[in-house]
Amino acid sequence: MATATATASRAVRTRTPTAVLALGVFAALRGAGVLVVAAVAWWTGRSPVKVLGESWDSVWYLRIAEHGYGRTQMYPGIGSLQSDSAFFPLYPVLIRCASLVLPGSLTTAALVVAWIAAGAAAVGVYRVGEHLLGPRGGLLLVALWAVLPHSLMLTLAYTEPLLAAFAAWALYALLRGRWGWAAGLAVLAGLTRPTGAAVAAAVVVSAGYEILVRRGRPAPGVWAAAVAAPAGWVSYVLLVGARRDDLLGGYFAVQSGWGSRFDFGAAALRSARNAVSGGHTELATTVTAVLLVAALLLAGRLAADRTIPLPLLVYTGVLLVMTYGGAGFFESKPRFLLPAFPLLLPLAALMAKARPRTAVVVTGVLAGLSYAYGPYLLLVSGVAP
Template sequence: MADLSPSTRVAASWVTAPVAVRVGVLYLAARFVTTGLLLLAANLSTFGSRFGPDATLATLVTGWDAQWYWYVAVHGYPTVLPLTGSGQVAENQWAFMPLYAYLSEAVGLPFGAWAVGAVIVSLVAGYLASLVLFRMLTPKLGDPAAMWAVVFFAAGPLAALFQVGYAEALFLLWLFLSLWAVMQRRYGWLYLLIPLMGFTRPGVLAFALFLALHGIHRWLTRRTDSLTGVHVVHIVALGAWAVIVGFSWQVIAAAVTGDADAYLATELAWRRNWGLGGEGFVPVEGFIQGAAFWFTQWGLGPIVGYVALAVTVIGFAAFLVFVPQVKKLGVDLRLWAASYGVYLLLVFFPQSSIFRLLLPMSPLVGAFAVPRSTVWRVGVLCACLGGQWWWIYTMYALGDTIERVP
């Protein structure tokens, strides 16, 4: 070792360092960069922004949905749904799951501030999610590519969500642990992880679909991948468990408020901001309306929007099925991405929050780490950082219209 150059010794020390340390170093470096970008956004905030000209890092990390989670922690959930002047259900806390809000409150108690607890929870959950992502991808891609995937994940366009008062980082931790458990056939952990997901943020119904597709795939490949009776029981029971958990929040909201439609009416209250009614939920309607709305706004007309929607769906399916780098991730991660894509297509109205809602597809970043070219990987990292600044600047420094909501 004494005869080696300093750079060689550093490289050797890096390779032999514990995975938790390597991931931690990269994650902290990414958080340092994100903090700098948030500070710059605060400095660029003006009267036109919802944060005003006196914006600080603290006001940014507690802005937007973080205010709702804080409100849940302080005031709980309404027993009587608030109404607009026209008698429709107004935006309220029932749209936000309780686990992140109350966990942040508990962590923040020693500091006397919910916001401190929220940032700590997001930071720690983001680090642990990065660590689990590395563990998931290493058997498929190898150590170097998996570590690059962690870099892309920790420094990605939406990486600010790892240090603001949003539930995404905590949800990603539960999700990655769940996917890892499925990949390792350790189904027992899912009985705990599924409710943790379900009460952190919406999306567990997508996991129910994923388990169904996973079970079908295991049945079709049972001659090469032994499928035991115990595993069959687990997969079926867990699929049912995910469905129960997925609908439980609607049942709870109905029981507390006495309104059977409390949760869906609350969610649709946000859609009414776009002048699209929101009188009732119809699967896929949101994306169909969104395609017509946005392409009309852009002067292209609804027909072009419908064609673009169809091309996007078909293109994403082809991406999952045919792209070699994606295929290297394995069947389970691709089935999850497909399941979550179907879920979004069924329930969401596409607007600026779509970028945030795509985060659960983060395991796909592994595909961008497969090419071994250093130029390619550095280029992807630069694109991630550029996208991160665009998102932070748009949502926080500007943040002045309904079209700029994280």
Template structure:
């Protein structure tokens, strides 16, 4: 008969414990990953189903819709790289729009996925967006579970995916990559994993100009940590996290021959410049005073709701780095002049204004919370599908 050594604490055979430990970790990982991934997969399926239902014969196929507008320009960067050095100008010397406006991480990932899988650049772009969205879902659930509880994390994720233009997380756009990097940086900073926070901050800064909001949130987290006891690691991580966005803007400036080259390209190609909310104010007041199109009025209401949500969230005293990140992303979305229909898309990664509703749903009875969350997901998914298929929104 074999003589099994017993563990003194559990009374179980030591050999059995060696096998049980990996199984226990696997079960814990399954419990952590299953809820956000199942929710993310269900909403993705719902969005695609609604796109199919609302798609009109004779219009662009659904696959082409998901690669439309700025998505085509991201694909150009992924396939051909950036244009040659020099300021993009017309014959009269006026500045033109250029693919230099698009930050490099997302097209680089698309190119990498194309090389590794052999997929077309369009399919590779959708693959990168979907996988990044899944990663963002897991990280967001874990972050909010640390800050509040798992139930609040689940409902906040549901509300993020229920946003009217959350469909963009599955398009050839950089929002899903940015959201994953931003939430990863916040989660790492909250855990005190400063190398990971620095890396995620750099990646966010190479994805969108609002990556600077991620870097500044890491700075605030580092300051809060240093106040409890001096350490050089948080400070170094904060400096690194803030470096990528200014670095890319400087690179574009050197490539175009003007330090403000990126800003000139944005203004010339997309009419986007920081006007401290003047354009948004005019749009909101015009639409609420006498708007005739329900989509334009709804966009104005969504912007107002986001601003009100931010104020309510601040009353709940959220974790300061998350609050700063959310306020900056919301402020950048509302504070610049561009196509008004883009505002809901730019607000998708902001998170903060959805926090009061998520906490309210988490505190409500299940028979109230689940139907409300489900209705929000259905309504938001329909809205996004309608804007892409019927209204042909510029996102």
């Protein structure tokens, strides 16, 4: 791992395509994490493929891909009916399409889609980092993103890799003034996860700013991008509402059945307070509280940097509001923040100014912690990550 990071640092000074290098760094760091999880799963008598592809929410996506929507279930002790309509459709559609051309099971197809998306996301994250910090800063941004405590989720059959890919490339398109690409990617993000709305918000606010700056005569495509960007998210929310005979409230009623509602962070604050005060002994809960505080500190540092472009601030801000303000699934909040890679820009900028050996050591230490925490979270903790 340290060797891979050192090699990456040297290769920045060569003619190796840096986007390929960034993908290689991500693949090496995350591939090692997958091998650790697979080894622990095998050692405990579990199938590594099932652990990676059929854990928690992955099962819902696989069933949607195989049978379509319409499944509900009642968990004992919860007392609410949980519907698969809470899960957005693009990932199951891609799983189904991949299964038609790939050998093996739906689980294999789901993992292939997630891994391809994770790779595309890594290159997109690099492009954003390179645009703002230069090649070395971009590589360090990818490396930091790959060794986050919850970065294991980027290699599971989950939707975070797909959302991160659409978000990173949409933000890069906005930085380059490519409004059509940004809007199209925002539509796809809105069909991937509820938090895909953050990508649409970045496009809409950036378009509004462009219109104001140019006094009503913006660059071609800006108006169309502002109108089209929210279409994916809005269309699915309205479709679920129409199916439940409550156009505007139906989807949110479905989310309420899962215990998800917007309470301005009251539930998250209670959970964090219990974790800090020792009222909850679960390690995952304590780690979640620490990570949420760290994310807030990074957000403050990001907002204070006047060189950060508006699209990144809007996207990250909306994602933070949706994550912190939503009730339910406290231990899942760090996973929800995985696509918020701009939070790592201040750290990447700081490391880019440090000596290469320092960057190698920091990356190695973080990777070791990530490789230890990932198997615990997935195989030991018993809470939904």
